[in-house]
Amino acid sequence: MASYVAAIDQGTTSTRTMIFDRSGQVVASDQREHKQIFPKAGWVEHDAEEIWANVRATAAGALANADLTAGDIAAVGITNQRETTLVWDRKTGKPVYNAIVWQDTRTDRIIQELGALGDGQERYRDRTGLPLATYFSGPKIKWILDNVEGARERADNGDLLFGNMDTWVLWNMTGGVDGGIHVTDPTNASRTLLMDLDTLSWDEDIAADMGIPTSMLPEIRSSSETYGTTRERGALGGVPISGILGDQQAATFGQACLSVGEAKNTYGTGNFVLLNTGTDKVMSQNGLLTTVCYKIGSKPTVYALEGSIAVTGSLVQWLRDNLKMISSAAEIEDHARTVEDNGGAYIVPAFSGLFAPYWRSDARGAVVGLTRYVNKGHLCRAVLEATAFQTREVIEAMNADSGVPLKTLKVDGGMVVNDLLMQFQADILGVSVIRPKVNETTALGAAYAAGLAVGFWESEDDIRNNWAEDKRWEPNMDEARREREYRNWKKAVTRTFDWVE
Numbered sequence: 227m228a229s230y231v232a233a234i235d236q237g238t239t240s241t242r243t244m245i246f247d248r249s250g251q252v253v254a255s256d257q258r259e260h261k262q263i264f265p266k267a268g269w270v271e272h273d274a275e276e277i278w279a280n281v282r283a284t285a286a287g288a289l290a291n292a293d294l295t296a297g298d299i300a301a302v303g304i305t306n307q308r309e310t311t312l313v314w315d316r317k318t319g320k321p322v323y324n325a326i327v328w329q330d331t332r333t334d335r336i337i338q339e340l341g342a343l344g345d346g347q348e349r350y351r352d353r354t355g356l357p358l359a360t361y362f363s364g365p366k367i368k369w370i371l372d373n374v375e376g377a378r379e380r381a382d383n384g385d386l387l388f389g390n391m392d393t394w395v396l397w398n399m400t401g402g403v404d405g406g407i408h409v410t411d412p413t414n415a416s417r418t419l420l421m422d423l424d425t426l427s428w429d430e431d432i433a434a435d436m437g438i439p440t441s442m443l444p445e446i447r448s449s450s451e452t453y454g455t456t457r458e459r460g461a462l463g464g465v466p467i468s469g470i471l472g473d474q475q476a477a478t479f480g481q482a483c484l485s486v487g488e489a490k491n492t493y494g495t496g497n498f499v500l501l502n503t504g505t506d507k508v509m510s511q512n513g514l515l516t517t518v519c520y521k522i523g524s525k526p527t528v529y530a531l532e533g534s535i536a537v538t539g540s541l542v543q544w545l546r547d548n549l550k551m552i553s554s555a556a557e558i559e560d561h562a563r564t565v566e567d568n569g570g571a572y573i574v575p576a577f578s579g580l581f582a583p584y585w586r587s588d589a590r591g592a593v594v595g596l597t598r599y600v601n602k603g604h605l606c607r608a609v610l611e612a613t614a615f616q617t618r619e620v621i622e623a624m625n626a627d628s629g630v631p632l633k634t635l636k637v638d639g640g641m642v643v644n645d646l647l648m649q650f651q652a653d654i655l656g657v658s659v660i661r662p663k664v665n666e667t668t669a670l671g672a673a674y675a676a677g678l679a680v681g682f683w684e685s686e687d688d689i690r691n692n693w694a695e696d697k698r699w700e701p702n703m704d705e706a707r708r709e710r711e712y713r714n715w716k717k718a719v720t721r722t723f724d725w726v727e
């Protein structure tokens with residue numbers, strides 16, 4: 227039997243293919259970045275064909291790096307940046323418009339119009355678990371149908387397909403115009419504002435409100451079952467594709483947060499804290515999302531509460547690419563270490579408005595507390611601290627919703643190599659922060675979903691057994707300072723409101 231499972235991780239800044247062995251160790255990987263397209267303030271797009279080319283290139287690259295062939299791979303899983311919206315022609319396979327990325331705020335007017343029709347921002351919360359916000363896919367589909375010439379007519383004729391990046395990758399891998407499978411999983415579908423959280427099916431009323439023909443929506447299957455076989459004649463041909471999880475749910479799975487009350491925080495472009503709430507669908511009273519955590523085959527659906535933070539790692543990129551204050555992301559820690567504290571400066575990166583727990587699309591970023599004393603080191607520190615403060619805000623909301631304060635936090639993602647940030651995170655939360663040995667939890671989670679479906683792993687116990695701790699940070703800040711810092715942060719946040727009419 228084949229000895230490995232592959233995962234394709236189609237993320238916001240790059241696409242990766244990773245190959246894992248039975249113990250969950252990384253055997254090989256390959257990665258390619260894609261262009262970030264910013265046509266106007268607040269708009270963010272990706273070229274979906276570039277992304278598909280990167281999927282093929284990294285799949286070939288990862289196999290070559292480990293000297294493997296498709297015959298060595300038992301199954302493939304797909305994980306992806308969620309919400310990012312693509313509409314394409316089923317006959318030509320050509321996108322009608324670039325993919326509109328989750329961070330994009332162009333749908334703010336659509337959101338206002340939809341909100342104004344009924345009971346405001348919360349009108350779809352009961353059915354979808356989500357507030358009305360620019361973040362989600364449904365309003366982005368509406369924007370494409372309203373603004374791309376001829377798109378609505380073609381959609382009404384049944385010529386157009388919608389998908390998040392999981393669906394785009396799966397459709398292409400299974401043959402594209404030549405019989406590609408048009409499928410998604412409930413974790414991705416639960417981010418569209420179009421899926422009923424109880425029935426895991428498309429909500430016809432909401433789709434009608436947004437003018438979206440349901441014929442263009444993919445079939446919702448479970449997160450772990452064989453959907454089809456890769457048709458690529460190249461590197462990865464003839465392998466079952468048997469797992470799909472949105473990237474944050476995949477990381478939750480890869481972190482073995484498989485019991486009620488277990489949570490993880492992934493430090494990527496943004497930060498996403500997910501708390502497993504089991505088969506209970508907990509409705510947040512504190513600005514969090516209710517979302518599908520995973521659905522393994524015919525087993526009951528597992529739900530999560532999620533605190534989504536739009537901008538964390540991308541603030542470091544902004545410092546590097548837009549302000550040129552650092553030349554690499556790794557450099558930020560060196561500068562931050564040249565000073566004792568933030569010197570009184572706070573940076574609130576409300577670049578896409580503010581997500582959880584505020585959901586304010588009218589917010590824009592602010593740097594406050596500046597004096598002549600503040601230097602580059604202080605600003606670097608303030609950038610890192612912004613990630614930790616935002617995490618505390620969503621964890622507080624989670625504690626309030628669940629009534630059970632979190633005692634430890636499992637972390638993963640690019641920024642967890644930053645020791646200063648991790649220590650500050652433990653300090654500002656007042657709980658232990660734990661990093662696993664395999665930090666590639668997103669790809670690993672998708673590999674687990676795929677491997678479980680084909681019997682490569684037998685049960686979720688295999689996932690628990692594979693998880694191992696690498697490093698732990700304990701809180702080491704006095705209570706008075708912790709609360710003073712957090713009060714200042716909260717004050718800084720209020721300075722970002724009401725910037726967009």
Ligand code: G3P
Binds near residue numbers: 238474495
């Ligand atoms: O909801 C957006 C999220 O899925 C993006 O994750 O890691 O690509 O920034 P990441």
